[in-house]
Amino acid sequence: MSQAQDYIALDKKYVWHHLTQHKLYEKGDPIVIVEGKGNRVKDINGKDYLDCVAGGVWTVNVGYANERMVRAVADQIATLNYFANSYANLPTIRFSEKLISHMPGLDRVYMSNSGSEANEKAFKIVRQIGQLKHGGKKTKIMFRYRDYHGTTIGCLSACGQFERKNQYGPFVPGFVEFPDCSAYRYHMENDPDAGVKFAKKFEEVLLKEDPDTVGGVIIEPITAGGGVIVPPDGYMETLDEICKKYGVLLIIDEVVCGVGRTGKWFGYQHWNVKPDMVTMAKGVASGYAPISCTVATEQVFQDFVNDPADRDAYFRDISTFGGCTAGPAAGYENICIIEDENLLDNVNRQGAYLMDGLMALKDKYEIVGDVRGKGLFAGIELVKDRATREPADESKAGALCGACMKEGVIIGRTARCFRDLNNTVCFAPALNSTKDDMDELLAALDKGLATL
Numbered sequence: 001m002s003q004a005q006d007y008i009a010l011d012k013k014y015v016w017h018h019l020t021q022h023k024l025y026e027k028g029d030p031i032v033i034v035e036g037k038g039n040r041v042k043d044i045n046g047k048d049y050l051d052c053v054a055g056g057v058w059t060v061n062v063g064y065a066n067e068r069m070v071r072a073v074a075d076q077i078a079t080l081n082y083f084a085n086s087y088a089n090l091p092t093i094r095f096s097e098k099l100i101s102h103m104p105g106l107d108r109v110y111m112s113n114s115g116s117e118a119n120e121k122a123f124k125i126v127r128q129i130g131q132l133k134h135g136g137k138k139t140k141i142m143f144r145y146r147d148y149h150g151t152t153i154g155c156l157s158a159c160g161q162f163e164r165k166n167q168y169g170p171f172v173p174g175f176v177e178f179p180d181c182s183a184y185r186y187h188m189e190n191d192p193d194a195g196v197k198f199a200k201k202f203e204e205v206l207l208k209e210d211p212d213t214v215g216g217v218i219i220e221p222i223t224a225g226g227g228v229i230v231p232p233d234g235y236m237e238t239l240d241e242i243c244k245k246y247g248v249l250l251i252i253d254e255v256v257c258g259v260g261r262t263g264k265w266f267g268y269q270h271w272n273v274k275p276d277m278v279t280m281a282k283g284v285a286s287g288y289a290p291i292s293c294t295v296a297t298e299q300v301f302q303d304f305v306n307d308p309a310d311r312d313a314y315f316r317d318i319s320t321f322g323g324c325t326a327g328p329a330a331g332y333e334n335i336c337i338i339e340d341e342n343l344l345d346n347v348n349r350q351g352a353y354l355m356d357g358l359m360a361l362k363d364k365y366e367i368v369g370d371v372r373g374k375g376l377f378a379g380i381e382l383v384k385d386r387a388t389r390e391p392a393d394e395s396k397a398g399a400l401c402g403a404c405m406k407e408g409v410i411i412g413r414t415a416r417c418f419r420d421l422n423n424t425v426c427f428a429p430a431l432n433s434t435k436d437d438m439d440e441l442l443a444a445l446d447k448g449l450a451t452l
Contacts, residue, residue, distance in 0.1 A: 039430045066337070070288070100295070119218065141175050143160055146180040147219060148226060211246035221253075252266070254267055256428075260338050278295045367392060379426040
């Protein structure tokens, strides 16, 4: 056997892959990625691909083998690789200051190493504030149908995707679901009041639960894996007003959208809202080192500043690898690259070009029911019938991804999230993508859609 075949055999014998039914490997092989440069990756057989999902899960935002990122991580590890974050270190200080400079109204950065962890911290903050300030009453946390917030049992308790949480219960009590805001699915895309109406659905559930028992609500600014759902105008502002009215902490999960993906530093900044906490991971360091953050207002932070003699009044949490210094060093350099190379402008420019191309494909192919997104985060929803909007079977989305792979372009899809809504294919190319990259993506999609 060749060396490639040897590695594939070893993978099939020893490795347990994420989100994978390994029965498939009895007749097929996993794709082994061995090299990345710029916005392209190469597999073990030498095939070259344009990566239009930034590492498969919307992470490698400034591209592969970026010399500035590699040097920043290497230099930091050579100086100090780790010390527990109950102490201070220079890269965390520098990174926190740089991050907060792009988040007006937020003040404090709590470090951990995954999006799930970042959201768990936010949930713990809500619960502890409920004990410290509200006599243990305001501890419920609301979440939105179709949103995803992580893979731990706590985060799955706040998961609006059936298949992601199926069979993993019983879940943590005190989590309450409210309806999504998909204007397309509810035939409301031409209703100018759709955003307000969807936000009022949140208020209805909140009132049913009793606002005196609800401490927080978590949402994605744009629902990501649940279908790339952009909220209608007025939705975010109205939801924020409702939260302020009833004293509910607003948590924005920016794990996917954060740090430039949508054409602003953070997705929520497309709207006039003032979150109490913002969580982030994935693109914070473009995958060059693990890092996540739970960022809070000074008011939230001050709820934990109390008499040191009170052993229950501080945030009693720790993340072991929140003390790794490579993460904040990479996060700092990542932000600097986005600033220095004006990548937000590029995201908006290339994103507009991509959206125009996707709309042209919608005009060409009846199977494309809807096109949506912001910046370099976009999706197309596949349907059986445009009039009824009946979702296409997820096999169609899988077939389109497979067709694009044959053309050397990697795209993503909503997979293993729902029983009947795994019908959206999605795109999240690197923030420094070019017009040529967009043309290559659109050409692959055109060929793939023609086969469905």
